Amino acid sequence: MRYLFLMPKSFGSHCPVAKTLDIVGERWTLLIVRDLFFYGPRRFKDFEESLAGIAPNTLSARIKGLEEKDVIAKRLYTDHPPRAEYYLTDKGRALEPVLKTLLEWGKRYGG
Numbered sequence: 001m002r003y004l005f006l007m008p009k010s011f012g013s014h015c016p017v018a019k020t021l022d023i024v025g026e027r028w029t030l031l032i033v034r035d036l037f038f039y040g041p042r043r044f045k046d047f048e049e050s051l052a053g054i055a056p057n058t059l060s061a062r063i064k065g066l067e068e069k070d071v072i073a074k075r076l077y078t079d080h081p082p083r084a085e086y087y088l089t090d091k092g093r094a095l096e097p098v099l100k101t102l103l104e105w106g107k108r109y110g111g
Contacts (some may be wrong), residue, residue, distance in 0.1 A: 023069045024095070028054050029062050031090040033092060036072060037099055066092070070073070 024030050028051060035042055035050050042050075047059055062088060066072040071092040074084040088095075 023066075023071065026057060026062065026065070029066065030099070032059075032062055032066060032086075033071065033088070033095055034099055036086065036088045036092065037096060041075075041085040043083070043085050070093070 001017055023035065031051055032047060035047060039046075039050075044059065044063075048056065049065075050052065050072075051059065063072065066088075067074065069091075073084050073089050074086050076082055076084050
């Protein structure tokens with residue numbers, strides 16, 4: 001299979017893989033996307049329960065980063081106190097084949 005992009009000598013900002021990893025490559029980030037993909041809209045506490053071991057400040061940072069990159073969005077479900085649920089945007093849903101491929105790879109080779 002041939003890819004239609006040029007790999008620069010340094011895998012910097014011109015590499016599509018590097019650009020993708022800048023968005024979803026930090027620890028926990030793809031697991032947040034996974035939860036939203038497989039379970040639909042989630043609340044902060046839902047992520048805390050499914051991502052055992054993630055610190056609240058790390059979860060907040062990952063959610064904020066995904067929002068800034070337009071991978072996820074939030075909507076308020078109560079105003080007082082303000083409570084939000086998060087969902088995938090079109091850009092986030094476009095990661096579906098990546099998640100499915102990772103799922104299959106993990107089943108086959110993940111041990």
